[in-house]
Amino acid sequence: MKTVIDDVRFSVIIPIYNAQKYLDECIISVINQTYKNLEIILINDGSKDDSLDIIKKIAEEDGRIIIADQNNSGVSATRNLGLTMASGEYIIFIDSDDYLMDNKAIEKICVAIEKNCDLIMFNIFYENKTTAYPLLEKSYSDKKELDDFLFRMIKDEHINSPCNKVYSRKIINEHNIQFDNNVKIGEDLLFNIEYLKHCKSIYYLKDTLYFYRKSNNNSVTSTYMKNKYTDLMMVNDTMYLWLKAREDDRLINISHYIRIKNILSCIKDLMRKDCQLERLDTYPQIQRFINDNPPIIVRGCGIRSYLLSLAYTFITSITSNKFNKRHINNNSYCTISQEAHEILVSVIVPVYGVEKYLRKCVDSIINQTYNNIEIILVDDGSPDNCPIICDEYVKKDKRVNVFHKHNEGVSITKNLGIKNATGKFITFIDADDYIREDFIENLVNDMTKYNTLITTTTKMHPIDEDNIENVEVHSQYKAFERLFYDVLEKSENGVQMFDRQLLVENKILFDPEKKVGEDFDFFAQALVRCDKVAVDYRKMYYYRPNPTSTMHQKINEGLMKSVTNFSSIGEELVKKHPGLQKAVDVKKFSDSVSLAMRSYDVRGEWRSEFKNLGYNIRSFKWRVLFDGKARKKARAAAFVYCIFGNHIGTITLRRIK
Numbered sequence: 001m002k003t004v005i006d007d008v009r010f011s012v013i014i015p016i017y018n019a020q021k022y023l024d025e026c027i028i029s030v031i032n033q034t035y036k037n038l039e040i041i042l043i044n045d046g047s048k049d050d051s052l053d054i055i056k057k058i059a060e061e062d063g064r065i066i067i068a069d070q071n072n073s074g075v076s077a078t079r080n081l082g083l084t085m086a087s088g089e090y091i092i093f094i095d096s097d098d099y100l101m102d103n104k105a106i107e108k109i110c111v112a113i114e115k116n117c118d119l120i121m122f123n124i125f126y127e128n129k130t131t132a133y134p135l136l137e138k139s140y141s142d143k144k145e146l147d148d149f150l151f152r153m154i155k156d157e158h159i160n161s162p163c164n165k166v167y168s169r170k171i172i173n174e175h176n177i178q179f180d181n182n183v184k185i186g187e188d189l190l191f192n193i194e195y196l197k198h199c200k201s202i203y204y205l206k207d208t209l210y211f212y213r214k215s216n217n218n219s220v221t222s223t224y225m226k227n228k229y230t231d232l233m234m235v236n237d238t239m240y241l242w243l244k245a246r247e248d249d250r251l252i253n254i255s256h257y258i259r260i261k262n263i264l265s266c267i268k269d270l271m272r273k274d275c276q277l278e279r280l281d282t283y284p285q286i287q288r289f290i291n292d293n294p295p296i297i298v299r300g301c302g303i304r305s306y307l308l309s310l311a312y313t314f315i316t317s318i319t320s321n322k323f324n325k326r327h328i329n330n331n332s333y334c335t336i337s338q339e340a341h342e343i344l345v346s347v348i349v350p351v352y353g354v355e356k357y358l359r360k361c362v363d364s365i366i367n368q369t370y371n372n373i374e375i376i377l378v379d380d381g382s383p384d385n386c387p388i389i390c391d392e393y394v395k396k397d398k399r400v401n402v403f404h405k406h407n408e409g410v411s412i413t414k415n416l417g418i419k420n421a422t423g424k425f426i427t428f429i430d431a432d433d434y435i436r437e438d439f440i441e442n443l444v445n446d447m448t449k450y451n452t453l454i455t456t457t458t459k460m461h462p463i464d465e466d467n468i469e470n471v472e473v474h475s476q477y478k479a480f481e482r483l484f485y486d487v488l489e490k491s492e493n494g495v496q497m498f499d500r501q502l503l504v505e506n507k508i509l510f511d512p513e514k515k516v517g518e519d520f521d522f523f524a525q526a527l528v529r530c531d532k533v534a535v536d537y538r539k540m541y542y543y544r545p546n547p548t549s550t551m552h553q554k555i556n557e558g559l560m561k562s563v564t565n566f567s568s569i570g571e572e573l574v575k576k577h578p579g580l581q582k583a584v585d586v587k588k589f590s591d592s593v594s595l596a597m598r599s600y601d602v603r604g605e606w607r608s609e610f611k612n613l614g615y616n617i618r619s620f621k622w623r624v625l626f627d628g629k630a631r632k633k634a635r636a637a638a639f640v641y642c643i644f645g646n647h648i649g650t651i652t653l654r655r656i657k
Contacts, residue, residue, distance in 0.1 A: 017072070045070060121203070140202045151254055186235035254298075347376065349429050438540065510522050589623075596646075
């Protein structure tokens with residue numbers, strides 16, 4: 001007799017890449033299921049072997065099979081495509097080198113579905129062992145029971161894989177849950193965390209239904225990954241915030257344990273034979289891992305987690321003083337390949353009213369150790385002798401091009417430079433600043449060595465002699481986090497180098513309508529389309545404070561709207577990276593405080609805008625005060641506002657300043 005469960009449709013999604021050796025076994029294990037109401041979605045992710053031919057042949061024999069073929073895009077994009085194609089009420093993921101061990105696997109899952117749980121989990125067999133736990137086969141929905149269950153699953157990392165779970169397509173669609181294409185390791189856990197945020201009940205099925213093959217040499221866990229650390233730390237941050245919200249100390253402690261495991265795994269990877277870094281280059285990486293993650297003793301999670309946290313504490317104590325200047329301040333970053341020297345770089349210089357400084361600026365560009373450059377001077381209708389000086393340089397150096405136009409503002413001026421640039425890379429230099437002789441060479445080296453589309457460095461004043469020789473690579477998430485915490489340089493685009501194709505293909509330009517924050521907006525547009533950014537801490541850009549900059553302008557509409565403009569950028573990014581919420585709040589608070597201090601004397605003229613600034617300060621001051629990542633200056637301001645309130649707090653800060 002047909003039951004209600006017989007009408008439940010499952011979508012089985014199998015991403016495929018170079019899996020011809022195991023593909024038959026995988027697909028046949030699904031076809032032979034005793035439960036037949038399935039759609040089997042096979043997606044070939046640009047395989048270079050015979051995988052596509054194999055699935056086409058199998059599809060001829062079973063009408064439930066749906067095939068999609070795409071250029072190689074990675075497993076996350078492939079699974080996301082499968083989700084858009086799926087029509088079943090429930091989703092099952094299977095990797096193409098694994099298989100279902102039991103022909104009645106989905107039939108057994110149907111029994112669990114009758115319990116109306118949001119997620120079903122079952123056991124995996126890892127070639128030589130199973131993940132079976134001494135837990136009751138039941139629905140876990142009471143908060144304490146659910147927290148106990150999550151604690152066990154997270155501790156043993158049984159929660160990571162999507163392949164031992166059955167998902168509700170309704171929950172996935174309602175909350176727009178997808179795999180993050182920018183994360184190459186930990187993307188499965190990130191997906192599961194986002195899904196679990198919306199789960200009120202989980203059913204644990206004790207049967208071992210899934211065979212996981214660990215011997216796949218193409219697996220990301222089987223090879224060295226350059227950005228493993230940044231990806232894992234972003235995933236760990238997301239996990240920590242999720243578990244912290246559940247208000248269970250054991251879950252918070254277990255997140256610390258997982259973080260320590262991941263850090264030690266990243267350190268171990270730096271010692272692998274296939275690690276692309278030279279041995280001297282590994283030292284600053286290890287130092288970075290340790291600086292970013294202070295030691296913490298994990299208690300209440302078992303002897304193994306306790307001992308591992310002790311080991312990490314010991315490692316940090318013996319390395320913190322041994323790696324610093326001897327290894328970080330080395331010159332290994334300064335060498336550049338012959339191939340990199342063949343890359344043309346466009347240097348765009350917007351020019352207006354700076355005849356006093358223009359020659360020093362252009363001379364510093366002409367005298368670069370990197371010679372393959374084109375220098376684009378864009379005269380924005382300068383009323384002084386700048387147009388004449390620009391024309392002089394055209395005669396002196398064939399690499400110099402000049403464009404004269406009437407005054408339209410710096411955004412349109414820079415956009416004209418982008419339009420006329422022909423180099424592979426683009427950088428911007430303000431005409432009253434100048435650069436160190438190896439500025440372009442070092443940034444080109446960063447772009448090519450770390451395969452990034454953006455490289456940024458810090459600015460410096462001429463009197464600043466501090467010179468730390470160090471380069472780091474941040475994930476998109478980490479870069480935005482540091483940007484919003486005001487740690488990453490962003491406001492003057494003279495300190496960045498961009499891939500021109502990135503700007504052209506995505507039509508990224510400076511917004512002429514924005515008189516304040518246009519540089520930030522430009523940088524954010526570019527960064528959101530990159531999975532990583534290189535940060536070069538060598539101080540090679542000499543910045544001259546400009547009395548006509550926004551920091552010295554009278555209060556105007558553009559300034560007062562700058563916080564609102566940032567809010568819209570921040571909100572969009574938080575949708576993509578929920579973990580950025582705290583950093584976005586700190587940025588809103590800091591900008592609001594700065595504007596409140598500057599506009600206090602004319603607050604009567606800007607009542608509505610000033611009121612909004614006050615609302616931001618009240619809303620975020622406590623969060624900023626207790627945010628350990630916020631700069632000391634921001635936390636000090638938050639403390640003043642928490643003690644004195646908005647009115648007296650603003651007056652106090654103005655007097656201190």
